[in-house]
Amino acid sequence: MEWFVNIVSGLCLVIGSLFAVIGGLGVLRLPDFYTRMHGAGITDTMGAGLILVGLMFQGGFSLVTVKLLMILCVLLTTSPTASHALAKSALHFGLEPRVVEKEAGS
Amino acid sequence: MFVTAVAAIIVTMSLALLRATLGPTVFDRILALNVFGTKTVLLIAVMGFLTGRPDFLDLALLYALLNFIGVIAVLRFSKYGHFADPELGR
Amino acid sequence: MIQAIDILVLALLACTAVSVVRMRSLWAAVMLTGIYSFLGAGWMLVLDAPDVAFTEASVGAGIATILMLSTLALTSTEMKRPAASPVFPLLIVGVTGAALCYGTLDMPHFGDPNSPIHQHVAPEYLKDAVPTVHQKELKVGIGNIVTTVLASYRGYDTLGETVVIFTAGLGVLLLLQGPRKAGGSDGREEGAP
């Protein structure tokens, strides 16, 4: 049982690290500010989420796991709020997003 | 595997740092700061497990809150503090 | 392994410091200072000093960033080119740095149990803060050793420090708020766009 938990948590940690790095690459490579936000989104959801879940498996049934769960909850609720506030103030500041076609819908 | 996670987090930190240095607009830099803050939280959590004493998770949570409040404060500031910004050139 | 992480984090710190210095745009420099504080706090934590790390994060990344931003709003956001030549300041900085490096040679190794700091008062503090088998009741009655030292042994000292910092903060706030009142609107009413 022990090795199984270890393998699962190791997988979570490694995949999470992979996604974190990919998100960082996205923040660096994507062409303009609004697209870079999507890269940051990857690190915040999949990267942070999987790494914290991997740590939770290591923590077992203890207060440590509860704390990790709370950190995850806080990250998942605050990061979209901060992103939205950032994007909104960029938009109102006059930073135009680059799009392939204006007003695809509506 | 903790080592992998720490290495990945530090690599992501350097990428965010690069973006903060290059970032043509103010908002790119704030975004990089936000990513950096999240990575610090993760680094603290993983470091706790790597050294075998996961007692500092309270600090990680406080950093997460601080990061959020910091970003919101900076944004409030960039909204109300009127500066003629030379950086908006894309 | 921990040492490799130390070195990596320190290298990142150095990179951040260099880019802060090279930045012409002060806005960017402030953001990078925030990043520097986060890194510094992380590194303190790696070195097992969570209290210092927490102070660094809240003061460095939180309050200092906001104070610098509010200063920027009152002045210019672009750095002027320095008028004097940078050779003399560089010399001073180089000499000071070398002296500091020379000074570290005399310091005991990090975590050395035989260093004076671990021989002098630390055992006394530890005896009062950590319950042992022989001594269930604590002398001070506070479970955390840092709190014991700060709030009990050095209580007046801490009170004085807090008062000084509070006064300084008040002063800075008053200074920063002065001119904005004169401008008429302080922007509080423009909540909803």
Add this chain to the structure above:
Amino acid sequence: MKHSLALGTTLFGVWLLWSGHYTPLLIGCGLVSCLLVVLLSRRMEILDEETAPVHLGLRPFIYYAPWLVKEIVLANIDVAWRILQPRMPIQPTIVRVKASQQGEIGRVIFANSITLTPGTVSIDMEGDIITVHALTREAAEFEESGEMDRRVTKLEVPD
């Protein structure tokens, strides 16, 4: 009263889980500070459905969260794959989505879910129209299909 009770219980539960010290004195301190927070928020009159959304109950966690996690994972893999390709096949698009939720909290959940899914970020909100920046055309089409909107709206209406 319902809101005060919900907030107080949550605060005290969180306090218990985080403190790790269970002596009568410390638990008493925690209880007093929780009560103080509840009293202060009552006095500030910020205690309403927004700060303590009791009317939603546990439905968001049971019906909505699993679906959202699935969507987030799928979107993550898609966006990560696009970032990794050398040419980065992205088509940044802006669409406007109508939020059909009644309450503020429902709209907040909807807008935050959009942002939480990589590939779409809600960048503006006026009334019930949310402006969404999408990384790819498929992501934009998914938002326009309104599935997420319907699921969030279902949370608000008690069965």
